[in-house]
Amino acid sequence: MSKSQELEIKNKYTGEVIRTIPADTPETVRAKIKKAHRNEHLLKEMDFFERSQLLSKFATKLRFKKAQLKDLVVAEGGLPIKYSEWELNIVMTGFKFCDWYYQFLEEKSLTSIEGEQLVKIRYIPHGMAACISPRNTPLSLPLYQLGANYLVGNGAIVKPSTACPLTMLEAYSMMEEMNLPGLEALNIVIAPGEWAVDEFLKSPLIKTIMTITSSHTAKDILVRYGRFLKKTVDKSMGVAMYTQPFKNFFFECAGNDAGIVMDDVNLEKVAKWNVMASYTNSGQQCFSMKRIIIHQDIYDEYIECLIKEIEKLKYGDPTDPDVDIGPLGSRRILMMMEVMVEDAKKYNAKIYTGGDKIDTGEDYGLFYKPTLVEIKPELCEDLTKAPFLWREEAFGPVRSVTKAKDMKDAIRLANASNYGMRAVVYTSNLKNIDVFKNQLEAANIYINARPMLVDITVSLGGIKDSAYPAGCKYYPQELVYGKYIYDGTPLNLEKIK
Amino acid sequence: MEEELTSQIIDKKAYKTEIARKYTTFLSQYPEIFSDLIFGSDFDFALYDSLESYIKESPVDIFNVYRNGNGIEIKPGCAVDSDLELALSIDAIEKLIQTKTKEEYAKLLGSFYNNPDEKKGWIDFVLHKRTQTLINMGYGRFAKTAGILEDDDDK
Numbered sequence: 001m002s003k004s005q006e007l008e009i010k011n012k013y014t015g016e017v018i019r020t021i022p023a024d025t026p027e028t029v030r031a032k033i034k035k036a037h038r039n040e041h042l043l044k045e046m047d048f049f050e051r052s053q054l055l056s057k058f059a060t061k062l063r064f065k066k067a068q069l070k071d072l073v074v075a076e077g078g079l080p081i082k083y084s085e086w087e088l089n090i091v092m093t094g095f096k097f098c099d100w101y102y103q104f105l106e107e108k109s110l111t112s113i114e115g116e117q118l119v120k121i122r123y124i125p126h127g128m129a130a131c132i133s134p135r136n137t138p139l140s141l142p143l144y145q146l147g148a149n150y151l152v153g154n155g156a157i158v159k160p161s162t163a164c165p166l167t168m169l170e171a172y173s174m175m176e177e178m179n180l181p182g183l184e185a186l187n188i189v190i191a192p193g194e195w196a197v198d199e200f201l202k203s204p205l206i207k208t209i210m211t212i213t214s215s216h217t218a219k220d221i222l223v224r225y226g227r228f229l230k231k232t233v234d235k236s237m238g239v240a241m242y243t244q245p246f247k248n249f250f251f252e253c254a255g256n257d258a259g260i261v262m263d264d265v266n267l268e269k270v271a272k273w274n275v276m277a278s279y280t281n282s283g284q285q286c287f288s289m290k291r292i293i294i295h296q297d298i299y300d301e302y303i304e305c306l307i308k309e310i311e312k313l314k315y316g317d318p319t320d321p322d323v324d325i326g327p328l329g330s331r332r333i334l335m336m337m338e339v340m341v342e343d344a345k346k347y348n349a350k351i352y353t354g355g356d357k358i359d360t361g362e363d364y365g366l367f368y369k370p371t372l373v374e375i376k377p378e379l380c381e382d383l384t385k386a387p388f389l390w391r392e393e394a395f396g397p398v399r400s401v402t403k404a405k406d407m408k409d410a411i412r413l414a415n416a417s418n419y420g421m422r423a424v425v426y427t428s429n430l431k432n433i434d435v436f437k438n439q440l441e442a443a444n445i446y447i448n449a450r451p452m453l454v455d456i457t458v459s460l461g462g463i464k465d466s467a468y469p470a471g472c473k474y475y476p477q478e479l480v481y482g483k484y485i486y487d488g489t490p491l492n493l494e495k496i497k
Numbered sequence: 498m499e500e501e502l503t504s505q506i507i508d509k510k511a512y513k514t515e516i517a518r519k520y521t522t523f524l525s526q527y528p529e530i531f532s533d534l535i536f537g538s539d540f541d542f543a544l545y546d547s548l549e550s551y552i553k554e555s556p557v558d559i560f561n562v563y564r565n566g567n568g569i570e571i572k573p574g575c576a577v578d579s580d581l582e583l584a585l586s587i588d589a590i591e592k593l594i595q596t597k598t599k600e601e602y603a604k605l606l607g608s609f610y611n612n613p614d615e616k617k618g619w620i621d622f623v624l625h626k627r628t629q630t631l632i633n634m635g636y637g638r639f640a641k642t643a644g645i646l647e648d649d650d651d652k
Contacts, residue, residue: 064615097628
C-alpha cells in the first residue's frame, strides 16, 4: 500500500494554509473507481428527469451556501470576490435548468424515403468517466463535469486541481448532506495529474477521459495512453492486435481567442467590454479575448480607450470587492507572462501598459500587472516565426493587440492561429456580420456579445488545437452515444413468421 | 402601444394567512410584471415560514396567478396544472410588500433569489414543467422582468 499523504491548500494571496486534506494514493483511486462503477446502476434506475430535478434541487442548496463557497473560491483560487459570483452563477444556472439539455439526448425518429418511421436514434450513456479539472475555476468546471455525467447517467470520478480542491470537496459534501440519490456512483479524487491520469488510462472501468487542460497536456495524455496499449500478435492469423478497447477522449484545451473591433462602434463602450473579456480572472480563462485586432482607422483612439480602462483595473487582495485582478494561480504563470513579454520585446513590440510583476518570492501573492503589447501585423502571419505571445495562449493578464486594414484583413489575422475556441467581433455594420459568422475559424462566434455571459446556451468546445473532438459542444451530448435502431417489425413480421 | 393589463383577486377570504392577503393585494398593483407570460400560464406562489418547511414541502399558504386574456387572476390554492412553484419565505414577503415601486420590488426579489438568507429572506422556484416548455411560455422573460434572473443591462 502506498503511504497516504496530506496536502496543504494555501490561500493564493496570503499564503496561509486554509486546510490540510488527505491525498489519494493509487490504491484509493482504484478503490474509488471500483466503488463508483459498482454503483453506476443507481443512476440508471432513475430517468433523465428524475436526475435533472435532483440536480436542480442541488442548485438551490448551492445558492443557499453561496457566501461560504465564494469565500473558498477566493481563498484557494485567488479569484477576486466580484468575479467569484460569476464562477458560481454559471454552474448554478446550468444545474437549476439542466433539463434544458434533454434536447440533445431526446430519442429521434427518422423517416425513410418511403415515409416509414422504423428507425430511432436513442442516446445511451458511455459509462464511467474520469474528469480532470483545471486550477482556474475551482468550482464551475469540476462540478459541471460531475453534474453532466450524473445527468446523463454515467458514473464519474472527478479530479479537481490539487492547488484548489476545497470548493469542489465542499460541494460534494453538500451532495452528501442532501443524500443525493446515486451519489455513490460519483467521487472526487485528490491526486496529482502525473500519476492519477495514468490510473484513469489504465482502468478498464473508465470509458471516457474528459479533461480541461492545455492542448499540449491533452496530447501528452494521448501519448501516454498509447504506451498502455499492448500489442500482441495473433499467431494463427499473423496480425498485430491490441487487446484494450478504445476509450473516449474529450479535451477542452487552450484558447487564443481573437477579438475584432471594427471602425463603426462606440470605442469607449466597446473598450470597457473588451477589458472585461480580456482581463477577468487575471486573464486566466481559456475563452478570454487574447488577441485584440483593431481596424486601422480607429487604432490609435481605441488603444487610448483600452489603456484608460486597463489602468483602472485594481489588483490586490481578492477579498476586496473593488479588486479586479487577483493573484496568479502559480509561479509558472508568472514566468510564462514574463517570458512572453520579453520575447515580444525582441520583436520590438511596444508595451502600451503594464509589463511589471509583483513577486513575493513565494508561491502566493504573485501578480503580473495587466499588460497590453502591440504586435506588428506582419509578424502575425507566419506562426512559425510569430512572437510567442501571438501564437500561444497567454494564460494570464498579458494581451496582444494588432492592426487590421479592413474586415478581410481582420478575419485573416484572427484565423492566423493554431487555436479556435471563440472569436469575438464588435461591429455595427449589419452587412458584414454574416461574413464574420461564415469566415471566422472558431467553434464559437460571438458577435456584439456582452462579455462573461451567464447563459445556459453558452457552449464549450473548439476547433484546431482548442478541443478534441472539434466543434461547439455541451457536455451532456458528448457523454452519450447514438444507437441506431431499425425495427422492421411492422413491415416484416408476417414475412418472417 | 403597451397593453394595459388588469388584475383580479378571486375569493379573498379563502386565504389562510394575513400575509398571503397582503401579498396578493400588493401583486395586484403590478399585473404588468406578468405581461411576458402567454395566455393560460398558471403558477403557484407558495409561502414558507422556514427553509425547513420548504424542504419538507409544507407551505403555510399558497395561491396561484393565472394569466388570462386581459391580465391576471390571483386565486387561492394550487393551480390545477401548475407550471412552476415560486417559493418565498415570509420574511422575504414582509420586505417585498414594503417596496414602493415595481422596480424596487423586482430588485429586492432578485436579491432574495441571488443572495438567499435563511433569516433575512429568500425565494426559490421549482419547475413543474420542462425548462424549454417554460421558456416558450415566456417564463424566462418573466423572470427577468420580475428581477429573478439578471438583466443584460444590469452591468
